[in-house]
């Protein structure tokens with residue numbers, strides 16, 4: 001899959017494709033359906049498939065602190081789109097200039113001049129352009145004039161509800177991991193590199209891998225049963241996402257994972273943590289001894305969870 005960053009990096013050879021536009025946060029089953037349709041249309045027309053995404057996502061541009069936490073960073077999204085068989089991603093910086101483009105200007109500059117789109121596939125609720133004035137009806141009118149066809153993707157529902165990134169976030173906040181997995185078509189995961197921690201966990205008897213979150217905000221917090229993928233192998237584990245009020249509290253969330261039955265050095269390695277069940281909220285304990293007892297309980301609960309159940 002080829003990534004083009006910004007309109008200015010489009011070349012004449014990029015013209016001629018089928019496209020869709022959106023945030024595609026989490027690449028959930030609604031997105032997967034649109035992407036499947038896009039692949040079909042690309043094959044029919046003999047042109048590449050292209051997904052147009054924004055970075056930051058528009059809501060993050062308008063309210064960096066109030067926008068909901070992401071399900072996927074840009075690199076996760078790109079991996080997921082590649083796995084869906086998409087040929088090309090155009091990643092546009094969402095900035096003042098872009099937000100001020102009217103719907104007609106956006107269509108002309110991005111879809112026509114930039115991509116030479118032959119066919120556009122969007123959800124029927126898709127809105128775009130300055131003040132979100134552009135919609136499916138507008139595209140249907142302007143498409144034939146600008147030389148492309150437009151199709152509204154059928155709405156994908158799970159359990160009678162439209163699948164959306166918002167719904168996945170709600171499921172995670174409610175710790176409904178079965179629903180989140182159903183909506184995503186895979187378990188919710190967080191990937192990252194292992195950093196050095198304070199080395200306190202070892203003293204607590206439960207060595208943990210500290211996954212680098214940087215400034216990333218995550219859509220869940222608490223103590224969880226997880227599975228961890230490391231170099232193509234899967235391990236059962238238990239994880240904490242929180243600010244660790246008992247021991248420090250730099251106010252930033254940390255993701256720490258203890259792999260059951262694993263011995264070895266994980267510093268600098270890359271791992272993927274899949275979330276399956278919430279055990280409890282994070283708590284401030286009166287002593288390290290009390291924290292240790294709680295963590296021992298979490299480890300036992302994770303062991304019981306995986307007992308007789310295949311790792312996934």
Ligand SMILES: Cc1cc2nc3c(=O)[nH]c(=O)nc-3n(C[C@H](O)[C@H](O)[C@H](O)COP(=O)(O)O)c2cc1C
Pocket residue numbers: 196197198199200201202206208210223238239240243244245246247256257258281282283284285291294295298299
């Ligand atoms: C399963 C698990 C549950 C945890 N629960 C809590 C908790 O409820 N409250 C808390 O302050 N810290 C909690 N922690 C975080 C510990 O405080 C942390 O592992 C310890 O500070 C070691 O940090 P270090 O790896 O940076 O040395 C938990 C950690 C794990 C692995």
Ligand SMILES: Nc1ncnc2c1ncn2[C@@H]1O[C@H](COP(=O)(O)OP(=O)(O)OP(=O)(O)O)[C@@H](O)[C@H]1O
Pocket residue numbers: 021022023024025029030031033034121122123124125126153154155156157162163164165166167
């Ligand atoms: N369940 C769905 N069925 C059909 N199309 C969908 C579905 N979900 C999203 N789409 C379409 O996929 C494209 C990208 O959607 P986008 O990621 O912007 O929105 P979303 O998944 O609904 O997220 P949010 O909850 O943030 O609105 C849009 O064209 C949108 O209409």
